[in-house]
Amino acid sequence: MTRYTTMDSPLGALLLVADEEGRLNAVLAPGTKGQPSRPDPGWTEDPAPFAAAVEQLTAYFSGDLKEFDLPLAPQGSxxxxxxxxxxxxxxxxxxxxxxxxxxxxxxxxxxxxxxxxxxxxxxxxxxxxxxxxxxxxxxxxxxxxxxxxxxxxxxxxxxxxxxxx
The missing domain is CATH 1.10.10.10 (Winged helix-like DNA-binding domain superfamily/Winged helix DNA-binding domain)
Structure with missing residues (x-):
């Protein structure tokens, strides 16, 4: 099951996507080339697994975080x-x-x-x-x-x- 949430940022509304274990697959800004601009209809909106990611991204955008510590699972060769x-x-x-x-x-x-x-x-x-x-x-x-x-x-x-x- 793919889960997602969105969050406001200086780049616009970010789309955060995670796998069933809550590991981030994607963080996408509006208009990101080659990536979905909105959630797939089969995805489930669920902000709970993204609490740490939203907190860390918010801290980064405010200048208070320099390094992320999140479980990641991007798909690629x-x-x-x-x-x-x-x-x-x-x-x-x-x-x-x-x-x-x-x-x-x-x-x-x-x-x-x-x-x-x-x-x-x-x-x-x-x-x-x-x-x-x-x-x-x-x-x-x-x-x-x-x-x-x-x-x-x-x-x-x-x-x-x-x-x-």
Whole structure:
């Protein structure tokens, strides 16, 4: 049984999705490319399993949380899982290039496009910080929820810096 809830955020209403054990499968912002924009009719609305996720996301958006500690169960190939796991190692307030993340995921430089594609399918926006991956020249590139959302998240994490203004 797939359960879901929604919560307000600076990015708009987030859709949180979990499996029957309460592990997060997805955190999606409005307009996230390649992901559902609303709950599937077969899903069950149940905010109870999401209490910790809502609490931690609220703390993150208020600047009081830098690292999430939640049970996760995103669906993806072994390759995608390795890439998504590498996202977890990018420190709060930092950015890395796609090439750096490719190396961190244990992939050769020739795999950078495949790594970028895997990042683009990350279903756990904000929780798995794909917004911290930028172009080699520090430019904002690719974010499933849009570049404005990416900019907002990076500014939230580095309010003293006008990095992308």
């Amino acid at each position: 072994d390759f995608r899982q390795r890439v998504w796991d590498a996202l977890d190692d990018i420190p709060y307030g930092s950015t890395v290039s796609y090439g750096q993340l490719t190396a961190a995921a244990g992939q050769p430089p020739s795999a950078v496009r495949a790594v970028a594609a895997a990042i683009g399918t990350n279903p756990l926006l904000v929780i798995r910080p794909c917004h911290r991956v930028v172009g080699a020249d520090n430019s904002l590139t690719g974010f499933a929820a849009g570049l404005d959302a990416k900019r907002r998240l990076l500014e939230l994490e580095s309010p003293q810096d006008a990095l992308f203004g």
